Amino acid sequence: MLLQPLPEAAAERAGVQLLLLRDDLTHPELPGNKWRKLKYNLQQARQQGHTTLLTFGGAYSNHIAAVAAAGRLTGLHTVGIIRGEELATRSLNPTLAQARADGMHLHFLDRATYRRKQEPEVLEALLQELGPAYVVPEGGSNAWALPGCAELVTELRTRQSFDYLCVACGTGGTLAGLATGLQGTEQAEGFAALKGADFLRTDINHLHQHSTGRLYPNWHLHTAYHGGGYARLTPELRQFLTDFHQRHGILLDPIYTGKMLLGVLDLLAQGYFRRGSTVVAVHTGGLQAWAGFGGAPG
Structure with a gap:
């Protein structure tokens, strides 16, 4: 597990330590949250004879x-x-x-x-x-996805204490899994990649109820950073991704993590995160998506 400091002016002004967890580097062919969401689904498929x-x-x-x-x-x-x-x-x-x-x-x-x-x-x-066939829902978000995503919290705690854990959201499974792993000790912050994503709050509660039989209060879904909608790459977002790559040498994807980091920096500027806290943003991969946008910034 690689944690990289992100020296950003907004974080410095806010008095917050900002780190990027490179879950995109976890597996060469199955990066980030997709592998975590599939791990126990694959076990279930085998156990059911599929x-x-x-x-x-x-x-x-x-x-x-x-x-x-x-x-x-x-x-x-x-x-x-x-x-x-x-x-x-x-x-x-x-x-x-x-x-x-x-x-x-x-x-x-x-x-x-x-x-x-x-x-x-x-x-x-x-x-x-x-x-x-064993059916895996779109995005991989079901009850079996949550324990795989919760394991990220266990791994992270061996390396770093933190107060907020930020992740991009498509179907809500990763955010739901992180919240279960945190068990109310720290806060999970989700950033919706699609427009009109308020319904995800209900979906996440349903996943929690179905997976663990309880609800979790330690998560929040931000819906204002969709950039115009799912798979929309505005000139402003493209410029942000290009500038971020130049500043840190880190390529973000244009659908999920890029929007999440843009949101995190905006919330830092607004004073959303507690001064003196540590914020960990998760890079969940997805770089293959750049092929649909004419290639990644150089």
């Missing part, structure tokens, strides 16, 4: 890429249900091309049906067509 994983995602999904790589590394077959039937007639983008190279069968679904993917009849029809 040889195939079936999951869902968009055309540039970090989760689709991670499940495909996990399948290759563990010997499990993988099926990816990809949002958007029109994609089936086009050349595959780098994310989907790599997923297919890793052995994933890609099944394209029209957007209207994809929105209904959690309905029992839709899922049953997919399993009838594609064969029996």
Whole structure:
């Protein structure tokens, strides 16, 4: 586990120690939270006798890429249900091309049906067509994802005391897992990557209730740093990512961690974090997403 100090003027003015946890370097092919969310799901799949994983995602999904790589590394077959039937007639983008190279069968679904993917009849029809499989939800967020993410807290505490743990949020599973690992001792701060993400608060509470039978008060979801919406890269965000890379030599992804760090620095400027505290921001990986934005800043 690598922790890097982030010397930022906003942190210095706020009297806060700011650190970046490089969870993107944890595994060469399964970086960051995606591996943590899959760890116990893979164990469950094996214990239930499944040889195939079936999951869902968009055309540039970090989760689709991670499940495909996990399948290759563990010997499990993988099926990816990809949002958007029109994609089936086009050349595959780098994310989907790599997923297919890793052995994933890609099944394209029209957007209207994809929105209904959690309905029992839709899922049953997919399993009838594609064969029996252990189903991992979009983004990997379910009750089995939480203990894997909670292990990050245990690992971090052996290295560093801290007061706040910040992470980007797509489906809320990582934030939910961190909150369970913290057990109320420190605060988890989540930064939603998608617009209109207030519903995630309900989803996170549901994950907590389903996983541990209780609710946790030690987390907060920030919804103002989505940058215009999921997978939107504004000129302002691109400039921030370029400047951050130049200052620290660290490349952030444009969908998740980049928005989270932008939010953390803004909250530091607002005095949100307690003076004298230590804030750890988690780099959860996802750098493959730059392929969809014309390449990463140099």
